Amino acid sequence: MKKILITSFILISVVAFPQKIDNFFKTMPNFILPGLSEGNKTMLLVDTGKTVIPYPLGEIEKLAYSPSFLKIKTSETGTTQIKLLPLINNTHIICVIKTVCAKACDSNIRFYSTDWKELDANTLLSNISAESFFDSSKKDSNNYKFALSLPDIYPVSAEFENGSDSLTLKLDLENYLSDEQLAEIRPFIKNETITLNWNNISFK
Numbered sequence: 001m002k003k004i005l006i007t008s009f010i011l012i013s014v015v016a017f018p019q020k021i022d023n024f025f026k027t028m029p030n031f032i033l034p035g036l037s038e039g040n041k042t043m044l045l046v047d048t049g050k051t052v053i054p055y056p057l058g059e060i061e062k063l064a065y066s067p068s069f070l071k072i073k074t075s076e077t078g079t080t081q082i083k084l085l086p087l088i089n090n091t092h093i094i095c096v097i098k099t100v101c102a103k104a105c106d107s108n109i110r111f112y113s114t115d116w117k118e119l120d121a122n123t124l125l126s127n128i129s130a131e132s133f134f135d136s137s138k139k140d141s142n143n144y145k146f147a148l149s150l151p152d153i154y155p156v157s158a159e160f161e162n163g164s165d166s167l168t169l170k171l172d173l174e175n176y177l178s179d180e181q182l183a184e185i186r187p188f189i190k191n192e193t194i195t196l197n198w199n200n201i202s203f204k
Helices: 002-016 021-026 038-045 144-149 179-188
Strands: 052-055 058-066 069-073 078-086 092-101 105-112 156-160 166-171 193-197
Touching (some): 038 058, 092 156, 144 179
Antiparallel strands (some): 069 078, 078 092, 166 193
16 A cells, blocks of 8 residues: 555656756756856746846857757857657656857757766767768769768758757758859759657657
């Protein structure tokens, strides 16, 4: 009887107190957003009209918030997304996406446990290369490899659309390449965006 009561209490606690991004944002280590104090974090989470706060490296602006998602602007060119992703065992992991937009937008994606230990991204997200966006049926074409080699890098931005568990990846070449280079590459691009869905194990 005692075991049943304890189990019931745990289940009620889980239902009553679902995990929220707030709890993990407050314990986020300094290396992810250097200079962001505990006070800064609290101000960002407060539900008021004040979404822009000063901090030692400039200003931070809250762009989007939900119980499982936070997106903040960290500079004129940078944003950080923090997303709580559910696992099949009713626990969670955290995905952090830092995006910098200069000539083009390029994102860095990392995964962490809820105690902020970094996880192996390769087990959670397949490697996204330039060829992920290219039409593989044209790879035997004479110009395919040439077109693929034109840019020195292929900037890819990542976005949790509307804070959902779906990750949209965009090949961002428009402002990065010359018109001539774009003309060479465009015939081989199948999709400029790819949407991956989280299945409680990995992105597919």
